[in-house]
Amino acid sequence: MIIMRRLILAFVAIGLMAGGSVFAKAPDKVTPAAAKEKGCLSCHEGIEDIRDTASPMMAMIQAKGAPHGDAAGCVVCHGGNPQGLTKDEAHKGSPAALKNEGGPQLFYPDPGSVWIAENSCGQSGCHSGYAYRVERSLMNTEAGKIQGNLHTWGIDEVQNHKVPWGNYDVADTDGSVPQVGTDEYKAYMKEMMAAHKDQFPTELKMVPLPSVEEIEKDPKLAGFTYQRQECQRCHVAING
Incomplete structure (x- = not known):
C-alpha cells in the first residue's frame, strides 16, 4: 500500500513538472535569432498544435505560415508579427502578404470569432464561404427562437x-439557392423559400430595444427586454 502511494505521488510530481515546463512563463523578450528560427514559438514554446500534427490540415497551416516567418502556422489564423521580440511587438498587425491574401488584417486573440472569421477560417485556401454562411445561420441569428418567444x-x-x-x-445577398448541399436539397430549399417568404427573409434587423416609456404605454413590449436580458445574454455573438 505504501509503495502504491509513493508511485502515485511520483506520477503526480512528474505530471506537475511536465505541466510546469509546458506552461512556463513566456520570456519578456526574445532574440532576433530565436524569432527568426521559431516565429511565434519563440515565446509560446510547447503549446499544442491546433490539429493533429500529422493531419493534412496541420501540414497546410504550417506550409501557409512558413513564408510569413512562422513555420508553426500560428500567424495564419491569429495574425500578429512572428518576428516581434516582445509581446507588444508580436501581438500587433499582420504580415502584409498575408493581409493581401485575405488573411488576418490585425492580431486576432480569438480567430474563431464570427466577426473576423472571414479573414481567419474563411480566408483564401481555407474554408472559403464558411463565415458568410455561419453569420446567416439560424443558430447564429437565432431568428426562430426570437420569433417564437415574441409571438x-x-x-x-x-x-x-x-x-x-x-x-x-x-x-442574405447570394440568392435563394444554398451555397452547399446536393442538387436535390438546393431545389427543395428554393421551392420552400418561394412558398414561405415570411419564414425565409432576405434580411433581418436587430431585436428592437424599446424605452421604459414605450413599455409603460404598451406592456407587451417588455417581451423585447425579456428577450435581450434573459434569452440572448448567453449567445456568443452578441452582448445581450
Missing part, C-alpha cells in the same frame, strides 16, 4: 410566422 408576448410584427428580427442586422 407569445403578442408582438404584432411576428404574428403569422413572420421573422423580421435576429441578433444583429444582416442581409
Whole structure:
C-alpha cells in the first residue's frame, strides 16, 4: 500500500513538472535569432498544435505560415508579427502578404470569432464561404427562437410566422439557392423559400430595444427586454 502511494505521488510530481515546463512563463523578450528560427514559438514554446500534427490540415497551416516567418502556422489564423521580440511587438498587425491574401488584417486573440472569421477560417485556401454562411445561420441569428418567444408576448410584427428580427442586422445577398448541399436539397430549399417568404427573409434587423416609456404605454413590449436580458445574454455573438 505504501509503495502504491509513493508511485502515485511520483506520477503526480512528474505530471506537475511536465505541466510546469509546458506552461512556463513566456520570456519578456526574445532574440532576433530565436524569432527568426521559431516565429511565434519563440515565446509560446510547447503549446499544442491546433490539429493533429500529422493531419493534412496541420501540414497546410504550417506550409501557409512558413513564408510569413512562422513555420508553426500560428500567424495564419491569429495574425500578429512572428518576428516581434516582445509581446507588444508580436501581438500587433499582420504580415502584409498575408493581409493581401485575405488573411488576418490585425492580431486576432480569438480567430474563431464570427466577426473576423472571414479573414481567419474563411480566408483564401481555407474554408472559403464558411463565415458568410455561419453569420446567416439560424443558430447564429437565432431568428426562430426570437420569433417564437415574441409571438407569445403578442408582438404584432411576428404574428403569422413572420421573422423580421435576429441578433444583429444582416442581409442574405447570394440568392435563394444554398451555397452547399446536393442538387436535390438546393431545389427543395428554393421551392420552400418561394412558398414561405415570411419564414425565409432576405434580411433581418436587430431585436428592437424599446424605452421604459414605450413599455409603460404598451406592456407587451417588455417581451423585447425579456428577450435581450434573459434569452440572448448567453449567445456568443452578441452582448445581450
